[in-house]
Amino acid sequence: MKKVTIFKSVLWAILGFALASGITRMLFGLGSITNQSDATPWGIWKGMNVIPGIALAAGGFVVTAVIYIFRRHEYARYSRVAVLLAFLGYLSAATALVVELGLPWMVWHPVIYWQHHSALFEVSWCVILYLMVLFLEFIPVPLEETGWFPKVKNFLIKYKLVLVILGVMISTLHQSSLGTMFLITPEKLHPLWYSSLLPILFFISAVAVGPLMVILAVLTISTLYNKVIEKEKLAKLALASAIILTIFSVIRLVDMGIHGKFGIAFSGSWQSAIFWIEMLLVFFIPVISLAFKKMRYSTGALWMATISAVLGIGLHRANIAGIMLTQTGATYTPTIFEISISLGILSAAILAFLFCVERFKLWEVKWEDPREGLESKPQFDRAGEVWLGTPHIANRTVFSAVLIVTFAVSLAIIPYNRIKSEGVVKVDVREALGSVMEGDTLIIDGNRDGYAVKFDHNYHAYNDSLKITCGICHHMNMPLDKTSGCYSCHREMYTPVDAFKHDWHASPSGAKLSCTQCHPDGERKLADNAKDCSECHKDLIPTDATIKVESYDALSYADAMHGVCVECHKTEAAKSEDRAKLGQCESCHSAERIMTVEGNAIGLDMDKAFGSVVLPENEMEESVEPAKEVTDE
Amino acid sequence: MKAILTDVTKCIGCEECVAACKEYNKLEENVPRAWHRDDGLSARNWTSIIHKPGPHYVRKQCRHCLAPACESACPVGALIKTDEGPVIYDGSKCIGCRYCMIACPYGIPRYDWDSAVPYIQKCNMCVERLKKGIEPACTSACPTGATIFGDRDELIKEAKRRISQEPGKYINKVYGEHDVGGTSVLYISDVDLDFLTFPLKSGDKVLPDTTMTAMSAVPPAFIGMGAIMTGIYWICKRRDEVKQHDNGGGEEK
Numbered sequence: 012m013k014k015v016t017i018f019k020s021v022l023w024a025i026l027g028f029a030l031a032s033g034i035t036r037m038l039f040g041l042g043s044i045t046n047q048s049d050a051t052p053w054g055i056w057k058g059m060n061v062i063p064g065i066a067l068a069a070g071g072f073v074v075t076a077v078i079y080i081f082r083r084h085e086y087a088r089y090s091r092v093a094v095l096l097a098f099l100g101y102l103s104a105a106t107a108l109v110v111e112l113g114l115p116w117m118v119w120h121p122v123i124y125w126q127h128h129s130a131l132f133e134v135s136w137c138v139i140l141y142l143m144v145l146f147l148e149f150i151p152v153p154l155e156e157t158g159w160f161p162k163v164k165n166f167l168i169k170y171k172l173v174l175v176i177l178g179v180m181i182s183t184l185h186q187s188s189l190g191t192m193f194l195i196t197p198e199k200l201h202p203l204w205y206s207s208l209l210p211i212l213f214f215i216s217a218v219a220v221g222p223l224m225v226i227l228a229v230l231t232i233s234t235l236y237n238k239v240i241e242k243e244k245l246a247k248l249a250l251a252s253a254i255i256l257t258i259f260s261v262i263r264l265v266d267m268g269i270h271g272k273f274g275i276a277f278s279g280s281w282q283s284a285i286f287w288i289e290m291l292l293v294f295f296i297p298v299i300s301l302a303f304k305k306m307r308y309s310t311g312a313l314w315m316a317t318i319s320a321v322l323g324i325g326l327h328r329a330n331i332a333g334i335m336l337t338q339t340g341a342t343y344t345p346t347i348f349e350i351s352i353s354l355g356i357l358s359a360a361i362l363a364f365l366f367c368v369e370r371f372k373l374w375e376v377k378w379e380d381p382r383e384g385l386e387s388k389p390q391f392d393r394a395g396e397v398w399l400g401t402p403h404i405a406n407r408t409v410f411s412a413v414l415i416v417t418f419a420v421s422l423a424i425i426p427y428n429r430i431k432s433e434g435v436v437k438v439d440v441r442e443a444l445g446s447v448m449e450g451d452t453l454i455i456d457g458n459r460d461g462y463a464v465k466f467d468h469n470y471h472a473y474n475d476s477l478k479i480t481c482g483i484c485h486h487m488n489m490p491l492d493k494t495s496g497c498y499s500c501h502r503e504m505y506t507p508v509d510a511f512k513h514d515w516h517a518s519p520s521g522a523k524l525s526c527t528q529c530h531p532d533g534e535r536k537l538a539d540n541a542k543d544c545s546e547c548h549k550d551l552i553p554t555d556a557t558i559k560v561e562s563y564d565a566l567s568y569a570d571a572m573h574g575v576c577v578e579c580h581k582t583e584a585a586k587s588e589d590r591a592k593l594g595q596c597e598s599c600h601s602a603e604r605i606m607t608v609e610g611n612a613i614g615l616d617m618d619k620a621f622g623s624v625v626l627p628e629n630e631m632e633e634s635v636e637p638a639k640e641v642t643d644e
Numbered sequence: 645m646k647a648i649l650t651d652v653t654k655c656i657g658c659e660e661c662v663a664a665c666k667e668y669n670k671l672e673e674n675v676p677r678a679w680h681r682d683d684g685l686s687a688r689n690w691t692s693i694i695h696k697p698g699p700h701y702v703r704k705q706c707r708h709c710l711a712p713a714c715e716s717a718c719p720v721g722a723l724i725k726t727d728e729g730p731v732i733y734d735g736s737k738c739i740g741c742r743y744c745m746i747a748c749p750y751g752i753p754r755y756d757w758d759s760a761v762p763y764i765q766k767c768n769m770c771v772e773r774l775k776k777g778i779e780p781a782c783t784s785a786c787p788t789g790a791t792i793f794g795d796r797d798e799l800i801k802e803a804k805r806r807i808s809q810e811p812g813k814y815i816n817k818v819y820g821e822h823d824v825g826g827t828s829v830l831y832i833s834d835v836d837l838d839f840l841t842f843p844l845k846s847g848d849k850v851l852p853d854t855t856m857t858a859m860s861a862v863p864p865a866f867i868g869m870g871a872i873m874t875g876i877y878w879i880c881k882r883r884d885e886v887k888q889h890d891n892g893g894g895e896e897k
Contacts, residue, residue, distance in 0.1 A: 113740020596658030
């Protein structure tokens, strides 16, 4: 297979994966496939596609400005590539933003709700306007190929200069406003990245990295399609970028020096290591590989410089937009589904780019002179060195197959519990610890967070004036038990659980029951038609039980405890004035309550005291013995 | 302007305010989720009690800043500081960019991560009750008067009176009087409350000002860049024409 086919197949595969993830995200919310959280509200889509992406697409305005405003006609060949790269770059960033927005269908709201004080408002307006400008700049290329609307095409070519200047004006605003967005986070962004010069730094780095991205695209095309490149010309353009990168790095370092941040840079923290990696990628590698003439004119140096700078600026932006932004100690690792959408959007952009490369005359040799006007049609070197001519659509079957297969596979591997958003953290409940304080006082700390409530069991059980029976609290007991702890059924702190352990009853290592011992034979096996627990376990419900067991769904531990305690307390509180405090939370959750595991009043080693819960296995087996006999018959 | 004053020394951590808040604002049951932070706030908990060794109980909620960073950040004006005090949220304008979550110096706004139609969730100081002249659900529920509602200036006076009465008991600072330009939720405390903000302190810096400095440069930058680019174009054009003329290649236009 050809290089191009393999490359494209990979891109289609990623796209298939991304489509499945994207559909899941739209149907079930951001939580279903992302690891974004209340602590890290922005993830890889903003940190990789949007904020670095806009910088990497800056080549559109920089290169066209060089050609049409600074009138360096020798670069005219790259005008269309730069514009296309910018157009697709902005489209992909906008797509990522739409996927990332919680309410994507409201994306147009900044157009009608004006907020001049918001940097993001400014950025959204500019991106919308600049996308239009880029569209108008690029549309002559397909129009020329199809021959449609020749007047529109010629008009756009004639007034290209206006579009170019507009493009520069709009880009200046939003490239810097992207930096402005992070001025409001001085308490979150790491000091090595926070600076009041962020808007200026963002603009300069975009100007520098834009042309390098164009060069990288040219290099990629030349490799994919085995074409010769104009090394000298590209190297000159790259050198200009390297000089701007140097200015960027110098401003950054001087700014750091003024604010005395070099101490942090040499502190040896992981952040300072990342800072130096960034400096290496943005400054040292590109500048060294382009500084010497001999190296500059080698393809290897160009590759190295462009890749290094693109990665470096990408890392710089990702650091500001995410990695160095949260100082809460929260960690964020994107899920493979988030990454797939990120890469999928890029893949789509690259596929569209390659389509245009193969389909349109991106490599006009002749510079479009706006002065030449309508009459003279731009001339193209159709047999030029890189233009590929109209291709036959090859490999449709391969690409479709790859897309469908990866789409199906990824749909299958998206975890069901994430789709259902059951991201519930289970909080197991533990037994109350008793008999360690004076009398029979229990220490109740269900969720093991070290904050316990004292419960005087003796007082509640044997105070005749209260007239409390055991059945008020112990309304249901484990087989052959009369005082099962609340935790044995209310096993989860915040969510209801099924008190009936179905799998244990069916398991050979448990009760070894066959299905028909509980469910009627020949019917669907449902909870409704199963035998009632009390048919086997006669002693399950005590005779004096006051709470009726209607189903075996046990309330959450917190609800159960509050339910059983608070109700009585409120009734008691209503009885007399001097007991009024009984109904209030502080009667149990008082300042006297045992506060921490380490420093609690009675010096308990709580973890040692609370062993894991062991079921009374022998008793369980005894209690199900009658059922066993049924099996034998 | 209305405000809430929370006296940390009086709080017993009973979470009646949390329960009242949930009941009035009809928030669903809060179960721990993977995307929650450990401060108890979530899309379904607009206020929470943070336990600190001692014991100290610190109520966390939206601070309703006088110059809110979230309001400044929001690109569509979904978050607005009202004259009565609350910073309120209008879900019908929201686009879900979550820039407010990035901007907030207290990390207050939370998100409906498990919903296909998600909104920002945060305390609105029971603005509907305020309009009717009733105090917020949380302060009315507090059994010990640890969190009280009133006029901001009077609450600051009250806070300072309490501190001066028992100077040994309190840290000599009304939290929220000047922080990030002042907030409508004030605290006095016997335990350092710096943990409520992020580790790098903004101090008394008014956060929206940082953005405004740059944003006010936008119109001149836009016009200026246009002028500069047009100027450069004419200079370069002239240069080419002179060059062409010198080479005898054509006439000067």
